[in-house]
Amino acid sequence: MKILITGGNNAKALKLMKAFPGHFVLLADYGDVPSIITENYAFATLGVLNKDSIAHLLLNYCITEAIDSLIPLHDYEITPLAKSAVLFGEYGIQVLTPQPELIESYLSIEKNTFDNFVVFIHGECIFASGGEIFIRREDELSGVFGYNLPDDELKLFTV
Known part of the structure; x- marks a missing residue:
């Protein structure tokens, strides 16, 4: 499987790579990005940022x-x-985000640096950096969420 992670110039994107061993990960960002290609991952540019047409561009x-x-x-x-x-x-192409109507509840008001992150695909936890076992969530829950302690409210893992 080939996975695109945006925000590729950020350390958070690099952390996510360990959630996908055995897959090719493309770390991409807008503007200048170093051109590095290896067997398991690569860095790439998405070109000039245009927030008005972000979905079309991606x-x-x-x-x-x-x-x-x-x-x-x-x-x-x-x-x-x-x-x-x-x-x-x-x-x-599978997009790992919560349903549009749920996004607000997963956004963090302040920028937070999380100790851990968890990846959900259709409600199933496929990776938790802290080693915790997360019980199945709503079937529609997909995305990468940050947390410090397992009992914390999950918030979107963004840059």
């Missing part, structure tokens, strides 16, 4: 690069991509 990029799954880390990408997830799905 859909074109995902189709061109044969991306299977997209993990948006920039906070300004979350809502437009959640609203466009059905369109991405028509091209076989």
